[in-house]
Amino acid sequence: MNYKKLILGLDLGIASCGWAVTGQMEDGNWVLDDFGVRLFQTPENSKDGTTNAAARRLKRGARRLIKRRKNRIKDLKNLFEKINFINKASLDKYINEHSATNLVEDFNRHELYNPYFLRSIGITEKLTREELVWSLIHIANRRGYKNKFAFDIEGDGKKRETKLDEAISNALISSNLTISQEIVRNKKFRDAKNKKALLVRNKGGKEGENNFQFLFARDDYKKEVDLLLAKQAKFYPELTEEIRAKAADIIFRQRDFEDGPGPKKQELREIYKKENKQFSKNFTQLEGRCTFLRELSVGYKSSILFDLFHIISEVSKISKYIEENDQLAQDIISSFLYNEAGKKGKTLLKEILKKHHINDDIFDTNAYKNIDFKTNYLNLLKEVFGNDVLKNLSLNRLEDNIYHQLGFIIHTNITPERKEKAINQWLLENNIILAKEKLNILLKPNSSISTTVKTSFKWMSIAISNFLKGIPYGKFQAQFIKEDNFKLPESYAKQYQKYLTGEKTFEMFAPIIDPDLWRNPIVFRAINQARKVIKKLFEKYTFIDQINIELTREMGLSFSDRKKVKERQDDSLKENAKAKEFLMANGxxxxxxxxxxxxxxxxxxxxxxxxxxxxxxxxxxxxxxxxxxxxxxxxxxxxxxxxxxxxxxxxxxxxxxxxxxxxxxxxxxxxxxxxxxxxxxxxxxxxxxxxxxxxxxxxxxxxxxxxxxxxxxxxNDTRYITRYVTNWLKAEFELQSRFGLAKPKIMTLNGAITSRFRRTWLRNSPWGLEKKS
Structure with a gap:
């Protein structure tokens, strides 16, 4: 059937893609030509909302951890075998002839062994060759934590913040004992049912109430290995200083997070990365592109610029009072930056609004109550350097100042030693002297400021400049979207070049190559399924004039938010059932x-x-x-x-x-x-x-x-998730237009509008009810 115009409507959810095609006849009337729905599974765990990849990632991490331990033990055995200190057969014989025990008193060393006991006595007396190697293998298996600050421990998919056992570390320093000596000596580690036995358990109840109760610093383990090998070297001349250093290196070797997978040596790492292209990029090169300025990389939270951007985003919720009031806008920015009284958040905002004689009724509005400031980096700077730290900072140099450099260091240095070295170098270059307790605040891992955001620093800077002129962020964003300043993403531009050179054959709606979408499996699967639907429809109709898209409210929401929506829907169903019961009972x-x-x-x-x-x-x-x-x-x-x-x-x-x-x-x-x-x-x-x-x-x-x-x-639906969808479609049609194909019009609508249309048009059917049945 020939139509003057075709419109495709898409209803995209996290587990379905509904579609309908309407056509305009020659006489101007519209008809529904075809419709359908594509169903697919959500790529996440229905119980806790973790992605399916998370379970694989945890298992993969566990496999790699076990593999690294095995490699350390293997290399340790090879080292001692190479210098004829011991052979594997004699070590295996020792293990087979001895049984492990928790006893540290009154036990037969010829039949039983306790690695803690062996390690503790090895500091002061001679061990057999087998006992020494087995003691070192025991340490290689559990070698303590490098980070002396708070950190997250991942076990069953949950994260718990914990820290090293400072009491034990202090006891080791004061008593000049090793870890094993302290464990054997301290009654804290004894079994309550048998005082002659140890009970060094780091895992307790189901929810981990007693989990990770004994965490020791790696430096303390290194100290023990050095003392143990130095003492045994007096009895075994094969244990030269060089061999002792090699053994310690094998036990404690660990690649920095920033280096990524592969060999530790730089020259071998380069070869490894060439052979394994998936590991060729550093983690900072994989952080994604700005939602609005696609040619730019995203920014990060450890920056003054982001905190100011966050402030204007939140304050724009009360846009009526900001619009065309540049004096108020400027006062808000300068007060958050320069106030030396330590005031922050809504307390400070309320003071500013009152100063500008804004009606007190604003404080009772939903918009004001929904404002939620999280200026974590500004708070950190003022906590470490004082409330007047930014008094000389110019608004024209938000990306060109020493504290922006510090934020970059915090963002790009994950390994504690690297971060400490980089921050100390920054302090030296800027002639800043910092007390140890203040430095520790900077060194402490802080996920609230180290992660990335969805927009670039350039976008933030432009938004702030507009805000200072009295243009609320919401209005600025809407204007930008309306102007449609679309540029073909770099990945699509590269694909286009491959089409031109003949390296690849042109394909409409080819598999998605946007790395940002790959990293969000729920959104990626939904859009990928929509891609398949659109591709088939274009094959059927050749061309569609307009595509209208509605994204479910669930798209882009976290699992916990979607769970709350589901709970509200369930409560509504219960209320409806209760209402029907009441109505029936009262005729x-x-x-x-x-x-x-x-x-x-x-x-x-x-x-x-x-x-x-x-x-x-x-x-x-x-x-x-x-x-x-x-x-x-x-x-x-x-x-x-x-x-x-x-x-x-x-x-x-x-x-x-x-x-x-x-x-x-x-x-x-x-x-x-x-x-x-x-x-x-x-x-x-x-x-x-x-x-x-x-x-x-x-x-x-x-x-x-x-x-x-x-x-x-x-x-207009202006959510970030909607921008992803429209950017993808625009990139696809821009690519196609370069090969002579026409570009359809793309429009996104919020579900509230389409819901109203549904109830108006289908009011005499079950689909026209307040809630679809």
């Missing part, structure tokens, strides 16, 4: 309208919110006594949700007409209006209505902020 017709009336009736304490008059069960069952009213008329605010609805008497609804609820009740007199506000505030205080509904109920027809905010959020 009231069970339909969606009456279910909604019942829920509003319960929420409003069985009273009309406009007049406060009681609503009886008889009223609820009557057909013409009550009506469901939009608090703010639907003609002025396209919000058909539960938050914009109340149950009132029909007469009240007729009198209200097309007015706002607040405007209508004001017309009933001051006393009625005051009582109305008390009812609203009481319901809010009792958590029977949320902040948004309260704002609607008290919103005057003069208050354009709520209206503008809702319209901007619902006409």
């Amino acid at each position: 009231i017709i069970v339909n969606d309208t009456n279910v909604l009336k019942y829920k509003l009736w319960i929420q409003q304490n069985k009273k009309s919110l406009y007049s406060g008059k009681e609503i009886t069960i008889a009223d609820l069952g009557a057909s013409n006594v009550l009506q469901i009213d939009h608090i703010i008329p639907y003609s002025k605010l396209a919000d058909d949700s539960f938050n914009n609805k109340v149950l009132v008497f029909s007469k009240e609804n007729q009198e209200k007409g097309n007015q706002f609820a607040d405007q209508y009740v004001k017309s009933l007199g001051t006393e009625n209006y005051n009582n109305y506000k008390k009812r609203v505030n009481y319901l809010l205080f009792q958590n029977q209505i949320n902040q948004k509904k309260a704002e609607y109920l008290l919103c005057s027809n003069q208050n354009e902020e709520i209206l503008n905010d809702f319209v901007s959020r619902n006409l």
Whole structure:
């Protein structure tokens, strides 16, 4: 069938891709030509939300850990065999003839062995060759932790913050003992049921209540190995200084995280990376591209620039007061940067807003309450260097100052020794003297500032410059999206060159090559499934003029957020079931309208919110006594949700007409209006209505902020996840256009709009209900 125009609608979720194609006939009428849905599994664990890759990663990590241990032990045995100190057969014979024991007193060394006991006596007396090698193998298996600061331990997929046992480390220093000597001597490590036996267990209860209770520093293990080998060298001349150093190197060798996988030696590593291209890039080269300026790499949280960007993003939630008020915007930025009183967060913001005589009503709004400042790097700098640390910082040099350099060091240096060395060098170059306790604050691992963000520093800088001119971030972002400053991503540009040279054959909707999408398996699978649908539809129709995309609210949400959404949906189903049960018990017709009336009736304490008059069960069952009213008329605010609805008497609804609820009740007199506000505030205080509904109920027809905010959020979906989808499609069609193919128009909509269309167009079918059944 020939059409003048074809439009494809996509409904993209985390486990499905629904689609429909409508065509315009020659006479101008539209028909539904085809529709369908593609279902697929979500690539995550349904219990805890971890990706399927996480389980594989943990197992792979465990395999590698075991392999590295085996290699250390193998190399240690080879070293001692090479110098004819021992052979593997005699060592195996020793292991076979001796059984492990926890006893450290009154046991037969010819039949039993305890590595802690052997290590402790080896510091002062001679061990057999087999006992010495086995003691070193025991240390090579468990060689302590390099990081002396707090760190995360991964076990069963969960992370727990812990730290080294400082009491033990201090005891070793004060008593000049080794770890094994302290373990044998200290009653803390003895079995409560047998005082002659050790019970050195690092794993206790199911939830790890007693897990990792004994953590020792690697430096203390190194000290023990040095003392042990030095003592035994007096009895065995083969243990030269060179051999002792080689043995210690084998036991404690560990590649820095920044080096990535492969051999430790640089020349061998280069060969390894050439042969294994997946390991050819450093982790900082894999951090992704800016959501808006795709040619630029993303920034990181350990920067003043990001904290200021975060501030303007949060403050823009109250955009009405920022827009065209450049003095207020400048005061916000300078106060967060330069205030020397240590004030921060919403306490500081409230002080600034009051200083500029902003109406106190703002502090009761949902928008203000949702502001959540996390200026972690600024807080860190002020904690370490003092509250006046940034007093000489220019806003024109946010990327060109010593504290931006420090942030780069914190971001790129993961290994504690590297980080400490780099920070000390930075301190030296900038003539800064820092107390040890302050330096330790900088060295302590802090995932809240070391990770990356979704935008580049250039994007942040442009957004801040616009904010200082009185342009809220939300408005600036919307303008950018509207202008459509799209550039073909680097990966697609390379692919295009391969097509031109004939290295690859051109293919429409080829497999996705965007590394940013690869690193988010849930989003990647959803978009990849959409790609397959679009590819097949283009093969069928040859060309489609427009693609409309709706992304489910779940897309881009974390597992915990999606779990909360699911819980709310389950609660709604239970409320509906309860409502139907009540209606049936009282002889009231069970339909969606009456279910909604019942829920509003319960929420409003069985009273009309406009007049406060009681609503009886008889009223609820009557057909013409009550009506469901939009608090703010639907003609002025396209919000058909539960938050914009109340149950009132029909007469009240007729009198209200097309007015706002607040405007209508004001017309009933001051006393009625005051009582109305008390009812609203009481319901809010009792958590029977949320902040948004309260704002609607008290919103005057003069208050354009709520209206503008809702319209901007619902006409265009500007979430990061939506940008991913549109950027991918634009890149695909840009590539195709270079080969002479036309580019369709791409449009993204929020689900609230399409939901309204569904209920309007399909109101006489099950798909037109408030909740799809």
